Amino acid sequence: MLKLQPISKFLDITASDSPAPGGGSVSALAASLGAALGSMVCRITMKKNANVAIQIELESVLIKCEKLRDKFTMLIDEDTNAFKKVIDAYRLPKETAEQSAHRNAAIQSAYKDATVVPILLLELCAEAIALLKIIGEKGNKNTLSDAGVGVLMIGSACEGAVMNARINIANITDLSFVEANKIMMNSLQSAVTNSAHQILYRINERLFSY
Amino acid sequence: MLKLQPISKFLDITASDSPAPGGGSVSALAASLGAALGSMVCRITMKKNANVAIQIELESVLIKCEKLRDKFTMLIDEDTNAFKKVIDAYRLPKETAEQSAHRNAAIQSAYKDATVVPILLLELCAEAIALLKIIGEKGNKNTLSDAGVGVLMIGSACEGAVMNARINIANITDLSFVEANKIMMNSLQSAVTNSAHQILYRINERLFSY
Numbered sequence: 001m002l003k004l005q006p007i008s009k010f011l012d013i014t015a016s017d018s019p020a021p022g023g024g025s026v027s028a029l030a031a032s033l034g035a036a037l038g039s040m041v042c043r044i045t046m047k048k049n050a051n052v053a054i055q056i057e058l059e060s061v062l063i064k065c066e067k068l069r070d071k072f073t074m075l076i077d078e079d080t081n082a083f084k085k086v087i088d089a090y091r092l093p094k095e096t097a098e099q100s101a102h103r104n105a106a107i108q109s110a111y112k113d114a115t116v117v118p119i120l121l122l123e124l125c126a127e128a129i130a131l132l133k134i135i136g137e138k139g140n141k142n143t144l145s146d147a148g149v150g151v152l153m154i155g156s157a158c159e160g161a162v163m164n165a166r167i168n169i170a171n172i173t174d175l176s177f178v179e180a181n182k183i184m185m186n187s188l189q190s191a192v193t194n195s196a197h198q199i200l201y202r203i204n205e206r207l208f209s210y
Numbered sequence: 211m212l213k214l215q216p217i218s219k220f221l222d223i224t225a226s227d228s229p230a231p232g233g234g235s236v237s238a239l240a241a242s243l244g245a246a247l248g249s250m251v252c253r254i255t256m257k258k259n260a261n262v263a264i265q266i267e268l269e270s271v272l273i274k275c276e277k278l279r280d281k282f283t284m285l286i287d288e289d290t291n292a293f294k295k296v297i298d299a300y301r302l303p304k305e306t307a308e309q310s311a312h313r314n315a316a317i318q319s320a321y322k323d324a325t326v327v328p329i330l331l332l333e334l335c336a337e338a339i340a341l342l343k344i345i346g347e348k349g350n351k352n353t354l355s356d357a358g359v360g361v362l363m364i365g366s367a368c369e370g371a372v373m374n375a376r377i378n379i380a381n382i383t384d385l386s387f388v389e390a391n392k393i394m395m396n397s398l399q400s401a402v403t404n405s406a407h408q409i410l411y412r413i414n415e416r417l418f419s420y
Contacts, residue, residue, distance in 0.1 A: 003217045006216055007216075015245075036222075069225065145376070152369050160355075207377060
């Protein structure tokens, strides 16, 4: 599993001439880092802030953030596995008409999986950014830049997920699948990036006020 | 060393209630991931593109990209170490006037180090984005989303570096240090983010044309 690899090893295999892990797994890792920073800000604030209402709110945010972190981390491997299935499908024999039909069906199915994984990442980024909004507002002032980097990571993971979904969806011939997913992608991307900009704006305002 | 930790372990210690590793180390890791993706696109393109001029150009870009990746990866630890020095300085005794003066000098020196590390990250991001501009233009079309995620990672690392530098520089009393670094930071940040937006715009144009 990729998540069990040392960081330097993961970087080496990403930098190699093998196409996976690539941008999809890196986007999932970026989202995992964003969720981890969100959890850190919750934990530090809960330790330092005596306000019981904030403690209760952040405890519930922390639980959700940690669940999202688990899911994001699983997607690091799932994206690479989905990509490998596409490669495997292309390698199927295509000598007879039957083989060719089977290969085409396998390619289409693999591209759908390779599109669904980044779209799931995108959906989870929308959940994460809603948590980071609360974290950016209620988080301890000394951890403001950590919350900000968390937002940047989720924002980039979202943009990366869209690029990865788009490059795969272009190969899919099932037009109803393509249309439905493109509409969902566009609306999720707008929501996440708008939210990320707003949160960063407020965080930078608080940082500037130092 | 943090870079030798498994990814899941790095995520766990980031998510813990210890303030380091935090946003600074995560920004350096994001930059390392961006450089790794840049190298991957160079390697895949060199393998698949028979154009000798492009091969020679990307070989030189690859060498620079790998050197930057090494430096980015070292900054993952350097940022955490610089932060720990700040904490250590605050823990120095301050009972006598002499102790207090020594402690203040140590705190100021530690904050300068903790500002210089993200500023170095920012300078290296400017070098990396210049390489990704070439990679985005000359890279194989199938690796376009990988180049795009690389740009996103460098762009976020740059924004993260600025937030981290800003939160530390606010504690520094040496105004000539503060002013000189703020001016440099602003100009580097504008250059990197403008460049990142332009490269992403062109990559998305090529992705849309699929």
